[in-house]
Amino acid sequence: MSRDFWKAFARNRGAVVGLAILALVVLAAVFANLIYPQSPWDMAAMPFQPPLSDDALLGSDTLGRDIAAGIVHGARVSLLIGLSSTAVALLIGVTLGAIAGYHGGVVDDAIMRFTELFQTIPNFVLAVVLVAIFTPSIANITIAIAVVSWPPLARLARGEFMALRSREFVQAAITTGQGTGTIILRQILPNSLSPIIVSASLTVATAILLESSLSFLGLGDPNVMSWGYMIGAARTVIRQAWWMSFFPGIAILLTVLALNLVGEGLNDALNPKLARKGRA
Amino acid sequence: METGSDILLDVRDLTVALPQGAERPNAVENVNLRIARDEILCVVGESGSGKSMTAHAVMGLLPGPHVRVTGGEIAYRGRDILTMGGAEQRGLRGDRIAMIFQEPMTALNPLMRVGDQIEESLKAHSSMEQSYASKAARRARVVELLTDVGLPDPESLRRSYPFRLSGGQRQRVMIAMALALEPDILIADEPTTALDVTTQKQILGLIRTIQAERRMGVMFITHDFGVVAEIATNVAVMQHGRCVEAGPAAQVLNQPRHPYTRQLIAAVPHYIEHRGDFLKRGDALLTAEKVRKVFHLGGGLFRKGRELVAGDDISLTIHPGETLGVVGESGSGKSTLGRCIVGLNKTDGGRILFQGQDLAALSRNQFRPVRKDIQMIFQDPYASLNPRHKVADIIAQGPVAFGESRSKATARARELLRLVGLPESAADRYPHEFSGGQRQRISIARALALEPKLIIADEPVSALDVSVQRQVLDLLEDIRHRFGLAMLFITHDLRVAAQVCDTIAVMQRGKVVEMNTAREVFQNPQHAYTRTLLDAIPGKGWEIPEELRTGTAGLAGRGAVA
Numbered sequence: 001m002s003r004d005f006w007k008a009f010a011r012n013r014g015a016v017v018g019l020a021i022l023a024l025v026v027l028a029a030v031f032a033n034l035i036y037p038q039s040p041w042d043m044a045a046m047p048f049q050p051p052l053s054d055d056a057l058l059g060s061d062t063l064g065r066d067i068a069a070g071i072v073h074g075a076r077v078s079l080l081i082g083l084s085s086t087a088v089a090l091l092i093g094v095t096l097g098a099i100a101g102y103h104g105g106v107v108d109d110a111i112m113r114f115t116e117l118f119q120t121i122p123n124f125v126l127a128v129v130l131v132a133i134f135t136p137s138i139a140n141i142t143i144a145i146a147v148v149s150w151p152p153l154a155r156l157a158r159g160e161f162m163a164l165r166s167r168e169f170v171q172a173a174i175t176t177g178q179g180t181g182t183i184i185l186r187q188i189l190p191n192s193l194s195p196i197i198v199s200a201s202l203t204v205a206t207a208i209l210l211e212s213s214l215s216f217l218g219l220g221d222p223n224v225m226s227w228g229y230m231i232g233a234a235r236t237v238i239r240q241a242w243w244m245s246f247f248p249g250i251a252i253l254l255t256v257l258a259l260n261l262v263g264e265g266l267n268d269a270l271n272p273k274l275a276r277k278g279r280a
Numbered sequence: 281m282e283t284g285s286d287i288l289l290d291v292r293d294l295t296v297a298l299p300q301g302a303e304r305p306n307a308v309e310n311v312n313l314r315i316a317r318d319e320i321l322c323v324v325g326e327s328g329s330g331k332s333m334t335a336h337a338v339m340g341l342l343p344g345p346h347v348r349v350t351g352g353e354i355a356y357r358g359r360d361i362l363t364m365g366g367a368e369q370r371g372l373r374g375d376r377i378a379m380i381f382q383e384p385m386t387a388l389n390p391l392m393r394v395g396d397q398i399e400e401s402l403k404a405h406s407s408m409e410q411s412y413a414s415k416a417a418r419r420a421r422v423v424e425l426l427t428d429v430g431l432p433d434p435e436s437l438r439r440s441y442p443f444r445l446s447g448g449q450r451q452r453v454m455i456a457m458a459l460a461l462e463p464d465i466l467i468a469d470e471p472t473t474a475l476d477v478t479t480q481k482q483i484l485g486l487i488r489t490i491q492a493e494r495r496m497g498v499m500f501i502t503h504d505f506g507v508v509a510e511i512a513t514n515v516a517v518m519q520h521g522r523c524v525e526a527g528p529a530a531q532v533l534n535q536p537r538h539p540y541t542r543q544l545i546a547a548v549p550h551y552i553e554h555r556g557d558f559l560k561r562g563d564a565l566l567t568a569e570k571v572r573k574v575f576h577l578g579g580g581l582f583r584k585g586r587e588l589v590a591g592d593d594i595s596l597t598i599h600p601g602e603t604l605g606v607v608g609e610s611g612s613g614k615s616t617l618g619r620c621i622v623g624l625n626k627t628d629g630g631r632i633l634f635q636g637q638d639l640a641a642l643s644r645n646q647f648r649p650v651r652k653d654i655q656m657i658f659q660d661p662y663a664s665l666n667p668r669h670k671v672a673d674i675i676a677q678g679p680v681a682f683g684e685s686r687s688k689a690t691a692r693a694r695e696l697l698r699l700v701g702l703p704e705s706a707a708d709r710y711p712h713e714f715s716g717g718q719r720q721r722i723s724i725a726r727a728l729a730l731e732p733k734l735i736i737a738d739e740p741v742s743a744l745d746v747s748v749q750r751q752v753l754d755l756l757e758d759i760r761h762r763f764g765l766a767m768l769f770i771t772h773d774l775r776v777a778a779q780v781c782d783t784i785a786v787m788q789r790g791k792v793v794e795m796n797t798a799r800e801v802f803q804n805p806q807h808a809y810t811r812t813l814l815d816a817i818p819g820k821g822w823e824i825p826e827e828l829r830t831g832t833a834g835l836a837g838r839g840a841v842a
Contacts, residue, residue: 168664172723175622176678176730177651190668 008269015265021258025251029075036069040225044069051243059243061234067244070225071251077226078255081142082208086200088146089207093153094196098184100154101161112158115151123148127210131219138221141214145207156199160192194270201263205256212252227252286317288464288497289338289377293352296333296342296521307333307347309521315465315497320488322508322529323501324544325518326745331501334518335467338499339379340369356465375405378458382470384450388442395438398422398457405461425456430486448479452486459490466491467499472507476609476772481816484510503746505548506775509533509819517541534825546828547750548819551778551802558782558797564597565635565734565766566621571595572629573616573790590616592790594630598734603760603767605781605798607774607813613790614770618736621768622656623647634734652682655727659739661719665711671697671722672707678730689729696725700755717748724755734766741776753780774817778802786810 010016028035038044043064045055051067053059058067100111118126130144164170165188173187214220215228216235227248234244296308308330315321325331336342338354338361353360356376361369381387389397399422402412412418419438426434429452442450451471458466468487472480488511491498502508508515512529517540525538536542573591591613598604606614619625621632623639632639639650655678658664665674675696676689684692694704700721711719720740727735737756741749757780760767771777777784778798785795786809794807805811814820 168658168660169666171624172656172658172664172726173666173677174624175651175654175656176726177648177681178677179681182681186669187666191666 005269009265012265012268014261015268018258018261018265021254022262025075025079025255025258028072029079032072032076035072036066038069040065040069040073048241058247061244062237067230067247070230071227071248073225074227074230074248074251077138077224078208078211081138081145081211082204085142085145085149085207086203088142089150089153089203090200092146093150094157097154097157098161098189101158102165102184102188104162115154118148119151124210124213127214128217128219131214136219136221138224141211141221145210149203149207153196153199153203157192157196160195161188164188164191198263198267198270201259201266205259208252208256287314288317288357289315290355291334291338291352292355294334294337294349294354295351296337297348297350299346304521306521308337310352311523313516313523315499317497318495319513320491320498320500320511321514321516322512323499323516323518324503324505324508326503326747329518330521331518332469335379335469335499335501338377338467339373374401375461376463377465377467378463379467379469380454380458380471382473384447384454384474387454388450390442393439393441394445394453395422398425398453398460401457401460421460425459428459429456447475448482451475451483455486455490462494463496465497465499469501470503477774477816478609478812480818484818487511504818505533505545506817506819509822517544533822542828543747545824547746548824549749549753549773549775549779550824558602560599560602562600565600566598567633568594568596568617568630569633570630571617571620571627571632573620573625574628589790591620594790594792596785596792596795598766598768600733600766601764602783603769603781605769605771605777605784606787607771607777607784608787609772612787614787615738618656618738618768618770622654622736623651652730653733655730655732655735657723657727657735657737657740660743661716661723664723665719667711670707671709671711674711674722675726675729678726682730692729693725696728700725716744717752720744720752721755724759728759732765734768736768738770739772742771742773756780774813786813
């Protein structure tokens with residue numbers, strides 16, 4: 001990791017572009033209050049202003065709110081929910097996967113059947129139900145998204161742990177008297193991280209999509225501006241005012257695309273053996 | 281090479297370039313080889329010597345575009361293969377020049393019946409060989425070939441899938457495939473390395489018979505001088521991509537001239553006559569009584585899986601300071617025994633008494649204090665060290681787990697590194713910066729860190745090149761004397777066991793069939809299976825030249841670091 005890592009990462013040009021886009025989104029989220037100090041919910045212009053009007057760069061919506069301000073502020077929610085729900089999903093998924101993969105046998109069977117329970121229910125439906133039951137707030141949406149996104153991570157971690165636990169260095173750790181916790185955390189986990197990180201970067205992208213879809217359905221946090229909400233609110237006037245849904249849509253598209261590109265780059269850099277050939 | 285009249289393959293000044301940034305510019309440099317009719321040329325060398333690259337260059341199997349031939353020529357009956365067109369080269373491959381590979385387990389397509397795979401090469405060349413144009417003719421030929429390579433019941437074997445066959449049988453199928461079109465030249469790339477000794481003996485015999493019957497020229501690549509002594513007519517020794525010595529087998533084997541050849545021959549493990557008998561003193565350190573281990577394969581909640589008996593009634597004893605060699609072929613249960621003793625596997629019966637305590641009856645937690653006394657050295661030096669940990673941490677992990685302070689354990693790790701012949705600076709580096717032999721030294725240091733009484737060494741040198749193997753064996757020998765260690769040395773190679781062990785236990789199908797002093801086992805084997813194993817040692821008819829026997833050569837190798 002470090003110089004070699006960056007070299008390998010930079011070799012994938014798409015990943016560098018993705019990282020640049022992602023950096024822009026992060027900057028927008030961080031400096032949202034500086035760029036658009038006013039609340040994105042405030043009326044800033046006449047309603048239905050097309051893009052490039054005097055007081056609204058990307059136009060205004062049905063209530064005269066600035067679309068550009070909404071996008072910049074919406075970036076916060078998208079990133080926040082994307083990252084924190086992935087963090088929670090990682091915590092649940094990797095923990096369960098590690099225990100299942102390391103112990104195998106009955107423990108593995110029990111945990112995997114539990115995981116399958118979640119996998120058989122369609123992701124989005126479950127998320128909708130959870131949010132509907134627990135009232136939409138940022139915390140609840142995050143948890144709902146985490147609950148539906150951990151199973152693939154658990155499966156991945158389980159596979160990695162299963163493959164690594166029979167490796168000789170793990171057995172050597174057992175014979176030198178290390179405890180199970182130490183072996184899982186110090187010996188196996190660091191060796192299984194690369195594919196998990198790659199997969200997590202893609203989970204962030206899915207989480208952002210999920211959050212947008214929930215907001216689109218009106219299940220977003222009513223107190224924060226989000227891209228999904230903007231599209232949802234504009235869908236009735238999509239034929240008269242395309243820009244209201246177009247720009248937030250582009251924001252989602254670019255962010256998710258950037259995350260996927262970065263994920264691919266991470267894959268090339270972290271798993272050099274799996275990197276697709278022919279690029280060198 | 282006096283039979284110059286009938287040269288089949290003439291490799292002249294062959295140079296194969298490696299991509300930029302590799303450890304050396306050329307994989308093969310100015311190599312000259314000649315194979316005549318009726319002769320077996322053994323190309324000998326350690327890993328990375330370029331011996332396989334040479335063979336692959338002949339077969340057009342180089343991993344292009346980065347690795348390619350940059351100079352010289354490869355002439356088949358006087359015509360340079362390298363200047364031929366693609367179609368012509370393909371016509372030659374399989375038809376006139378055939379190849380067999382090292383790994384019989386992966387060289388066959390698992391989803392195709394064995395007979396169909398052999399038939400495929402007949403079909404591919406059927407435009408030239410009119411006789412194989414009809415399906416029935418090809419069928420008949422397949423059965424004939426399978427009979428020729430000594431496979432039982434060829435008619436039904438033809439319709440089997442590869443997974444039903446053992447390693448030896450698969451290698452026979454590979455040979456049948458190579459022989460399908462009666463090639464002039466057979467290239468065999470370490471064809472017996474992955475096989476058990478007794479199977480190796482059969483395959484070597486088969487290759488020799490077939491070569492003589494069909495008057496072929498064979499290029500046989502190997503790292504084992506025993507195998508060379510067994511079958512070679514001529515020998516070429518390769519080192520770092522260059523051919524350092526070539527000549528008739530008798531001359532190279534008995535009067536080696538180049539220092540590298542001498543070093544390789546001196547490193548061939550062999551029985552040491554002058555070793556004093558081990559005197560058993562005191563009580564046994566470890567006694568295994570009727571140890572039994574059954575593996576349950578497959579199965580699940582509702583069905584019962586297959587059972588595999590790996591250990592069935594294993595009994596043996598080790599005394600303090602004794603090195604007990606456990607010898608046997610794959611599947612004999614020797615590794616299972618070792619793993620049961622260190623508590624990696626649970627036994628299904630019998631007792632393992634260590635200093636009077638039954639290890640088999642201990643739970644995982646109760647076992648923990650014993651781990652200090654029994655340590656293990658693993659086979660694969662590339663898999664046994666955690667790639668994400670520094671060497672010092674790897675060695676110190678045991679003492680730290682037993683409550684030693686990190687600084688003290690690390691200081692001790694540095695001492696141990698010096699002890700196993702590595703510089704102290706190795707402590708701050710990661711395992712990938714070391715060679716296989718050096719890694720095995722780190723492994724040994726890790727095992728020593730807990731100051732054990734017994735070390736289980738599971739094939740500790742079988743993944744290493746011979747010269748490195750020799751150094752690691754010397755190190756083990758040195759260490760066990762210095763610390764008065766007892767060692768259970770698991771190996772498939774009787775020659776290695778002969779060199780390091782006081783006592784030898786021969787295992788077959790989960791049982792110890794014979795246990796005696798190394799001298800008795802070698803000079804006066806009692807059990808029929810022991811005799812079969814001894815008989816299968818490659819090159820047993822060949823005596824290593826006097827001046828290269830252990831003692832002198834062993835000491836010379838000790839100073840150098842693997």
